[in-house]
Structures are given as C-alpha cells and as structure tokens.
Amino acid sequence: MSKVEFSRGLEGVIVAETGICSIDGAKGKLYYRGYHIEDLLQERDFEDVSFLLYFGELPTTVQRNMFCEFLCKTRVIPQTLIDAVQRMPRSLHPMEVMQSLVPMLTNVPVDMSSVQKLFSDFGLDGDSCGRDLALISQIGCLTSMVYRSYHGKSIILPHDSLGHAANMLYMMSGKTPTQNETKAFDQCLSLHAEHGFNASTFTARVVASTLAPTVSAVSAGYGALFGPLHGGANEKVMQMVAAIASPEHTETWIKQRLKNKEKVMGLGHRVYKTRDPRANAIETLLEVVSEEHNNTTNITILRIIEKVVRENLGDKPIHVNVDFFSGSVYEQLGIPPTFYTPMFGAARVSGWIAHVREQRSDNRIYRPGALYIGPTPRNVTL
Numbered sequence: 558m559s560k561v562e563f564s565r566g567l568e569g570v571i572v573a574e575t576g577i578c579s580i581d582g583a584k585g586k587l588y589y590r591g592y593h594i595e596d597l598l599q600e601r602d603f604e605d606v607s608f609l610l611y612f613g614e615l616p617t618t619v620q621r622n623m624f625c626e627f628l629c630k631t632r633v634i635p636q637t638l639i640d641a642v643q644r645m646p647r648s649l650h651p652m653e654v655m656q657s658l659v660p661m662l663t664n665v666p667v668d669m670s671s672v673q674k675l676f677s678d679f680g681l682d683g684d685s686c687g688r689d690l691a692l693i694s695q696i697g698c699l700t701s702m703v704y705r706s707y708h709g710k711s712i713i714l715p716h717d718s719l720g721h722a723a724n725m726l727y728m729m730s731g732k733t734p735t736q737n738e739t740k741a742f743d744q745c746l747s748l749h750a751e752h753g754f755n756a757s758t759f760t761a762r763v764v765a766s767t768l769a770p771t772v773s774a775v776s777a778g779y780g781a782l783f784g785p786l787h788g789g790a791n792e793k794v795m796q797m798v799a800a801i802a803s804p805e806h807t808e809t810w811i812k813q814r815l816k817n818k819e820k821v822m823g824l825g826h827r828v829y830k831t832r833d834p835r836a837n838a839i840e841t842l843l844e845v846v847s848e849e850h851n852n853t854t855n856i857t858i859l860r861i862i863e864k865v866v867r868e869n870l871g872d873k874p875i876h877v878n879v880d881f882f883s884g885s886v887y888e889q890l891g892i893p894p895t896f897y898t899p900m901f902g903a904a905r906v907s908g909w910i911a912h913v914r915e916q917r918s919d920n921r922i923y924r925p926g927a928l929y930i931g932p933t934p935r936n937v938t939l
C-alpha cells in the first residue's frame with residue numbers, strides 16, 4: 558500500500574488566496590499590500606499601516622484625518638471593563654488576561670460619526686467594519702490598562718491629542734514620550750502588524766470561518782500568539798539575555814545550548830531562509846535607542862549570539878527573526894519582558910481584523926483531514 562503523504566505543520570500547503578501580505582522568504586522581503594515594509598516605515602505610521610491593511614489602499618489626507626479621529630474617539634473602555642481588568646488574578650500572564658478580556662469589548666458602544674463617509678467610499682458595511690476597526694484603539698488602551706493594573710498602579714485614561722503609539726506609551730508610564738521613543742514604538746507596531754498566514758492569523762481566520770464574531774477570532778489569535786514558538790519568543794530572548802548577563806559569557810552559553818540540541822530563541826523561521834527584514838529594521842531602532850540611553854550591553858550580547866549561531870549552524874538557514882531584537886527595544890522604553898508579547902498583540906490586531914474581513918469576503922469553513930493512525934475498529938464488550 559502506498560504511504561499517504563501529509564504536511565506536518567501544514568508546511569507548503571496553500572489554504573487560501575490573500576491580497577494582504579506577501580513574503581519573499583529567500584530574499585528576506587516583506588510587503589503589505591504591495592508596499593515594501595521599509596518604504597512604509599520611512600513614510601508612514603501605524604495608523605496609515607492599519608488603514609492600508611484593512612482598506613487595501615493608503616489613506617488620502619482627508620481619509621487619514623477621518624480615520625485618526627475615529628481611532629481617537631474609540632479609545633473608550635467602560636468602567637465595567639476597567640473593573641474586570643483590575644480584578645484579573647496576577648497569577649495570569651497578561652496574554653491570558655488579554656485573551657479573556659477581548660470578548661468583553663463586544664458591547665462597547667462605538668462612535669462611528671467620523672467614518673460613515675469613509676465606509677461608504679469603500680462600499681463597506683459601516684457597523685461591522687467600524688466595530689472591527691475600533692478594536693485597534695480599544696485593544697491599545699486595554700493593553701496599557703492591563704500593564705498598569707499588573708504593576709499595582711492606577712489606571713491612566715487616554716490622551717486625546719496623542720497618536721496611537723504615543724498614547725499607548727503615555728497610558729503605561731504616565732509620561733508623554735519623546736519623539737524618538739514614539740518613533741521607535743510606532744515602528745515596532747508597524748513591523749508587527751501583519752505577517753501573512755502565521756499561526757495566530759491562521760487561527761483567527763479559522764475562527765472567523767465558522768462565522769463567529771471578530772472578537773472571538775481576535776481572542777483566539779491571542780491564544781496562538783502567546784506560545785514561545787510564535788509571539789512569546791521575544792520574552793524568551795530577553796530571559797536568555799538576562800541569563801547570559803555579559804558579553805564575555807555569551808559564546809560559551811550559546812555553544813552549550815546548541816550542544817544540548819536546544820533551540821536559541823529569536824532565530825529560525827518557517828518562511829525566511831535569510832535574515833528577517835523586520836529584524837534588520839528593529840536592530841537599527843535598537844542601535845538608536847541603546848546609544849540614546851547609553852546602554853549597549855544587550856545589543857552587544859545579541860550580536861554575539863547571532864554570530865555564534867551562524868558559525869555553528871552555518872549549514873542550516875537559521876537566521877534572526879522579528880523577535881530577536883524587539884524585546885531589547887521595549888526594555889529601553891521601560892516595558893518589562895512579560896509585556897513584550899502583549900505589545901506584539903496590540904500591533905497584530907490590525908492584521909487579524911484585515912484577515913477576518915478577507916476571510917468573510919469569500920468564506921468556506923476550514924476543515925482539514927488527518928491521517929488516522931489509531932486502533933482499527935474494535936468492540937466495547939469483551
């Protein structure tokens with residue numbers, strides 16, 4: 558009998574058509590709706606990137622103003638939800654807290670007055686699209702509130718005159734961030750906003766394919782993103798850097814890990830067979846903030862890790878990925894490791910909702926098959 562072929566981890570399996578994101582894994586190129594990520598970073602902010610992902614085009618000035626006003630007006634978290642944030646057990650990881658709280662956003666009223674024209678211009682149903690897009694600002698606020706609560710601090714309400722990235726930083730620290738801090742965080746959000754059919758986005762699409770609400774898809778996305786093989790890797794990278802502690806110990810530490818056949822977090826990727834372009838961009842951000850804060854230990858350790866892994870696994874295409882440098886940028890912004898993946902989630906919500914919309918536009922429920930290897934039919938009675 559011929560052996561039935563299947564693909565472990567769905568590698569190489571095409572499950573849908575998409576117009577949102579394309580990746581050239583061999584060349585290390587990433588495009589959002591046809592725009593190269595590096596060009597977007599130079600010219601546009603997270604608000605424009607979120608608009609592009611959802612609507613398919615970059616906004617005109619008028620559209621951008623409408624959209625930014627909408628995002629600002631939807632930074633509303635009702636008191637019942639703030640109470641829920643504060644009652645969450647501290648034993649839960651903030652990613653578990655986010656996964657639990659997101660469905661509670663279902664009934665939060667959304668002020669759509671500023672975007673009705675925008676939706677009609679794009680021929681979209683204002684009500685459901687407005688609710689989906691409001692998740693970007695609601696989740697930004699919720700993440701910052703969870704951060705405050707987790708650290709035993711009082712909740713800070715949103716600041717109307719700040720953009721999305723600056724407002725999130727303000728709601729976490731209580732201080733208006735500098736221009737460099739805002740730019741670094743904004744670019745981290747844009748770089749994490751979308752990445753094709755990764756595990757959490759695919760999860761969100763599977764949930765959306767059952768016609769469950771967007772909040773259920775996004776909440777499920779959080780569950781998938783939490784794992785250390787996906788979004789949780791940036792937290793693990795920083796635990797590794799803390800364990801290594803100094804540049805002198807790095808080479809021996811990494812060589813020992815490789816000898817034990819353990820993975821080095823922040824390296825390797827299913828799609829990229831060269832350096833992840835997002836890692837290039839984040840390394841540049843890290844260089845700037847490290848020099849500004851006069852703290853270059855992490856970047857030195859990380860560069861040694863990369864060199865040692867490349868020297869020892871040179872025959873395998875294992876290169877640094879998006880999670881390798883991002884934790885260190887967050888650290889320079891005063892954000893602790895437990896909140897690195899929640900920052901990733903606050904960015905990725907833009908990608909998830911764009912995919913949910915795309916999934917719904919040509920839906921068929923996902924239901925793959927599997928190769929059964931269990932017992933042959935047998936009787937319950939002896």
Ligand SMILES: CC(C)(COP(=O)(O)OP(=O)(O)OC[C@H]1O[C@@H](n2cnc3c(N)ncnc32)[C@H](O)[C@@H]1OP(=O)(O)O)[C@@H](O)C(=O)NCCC(=O)NCCS
Nearest residue numbers: 785786787790819820821822823824825826827875878880
């Ligand atoms: C991202 C990742 C899950 C991709 O997984 P994958 O495509 O299923 O690849 P595999 O885990 O099968 O790895 C293929 C080979 O490379 C090795 N490898 C992959 N990533 C490695 C890493 N970070 N460190 C050391 N070796 C690694 C594996 O041990 C395996 O070797 P083998 O063929 O001798 O068994 C994987 O590279 C990984 O676990 N990386 C660390 C976690 C991480 O940084 N995740 C964030 C992704 S953005």
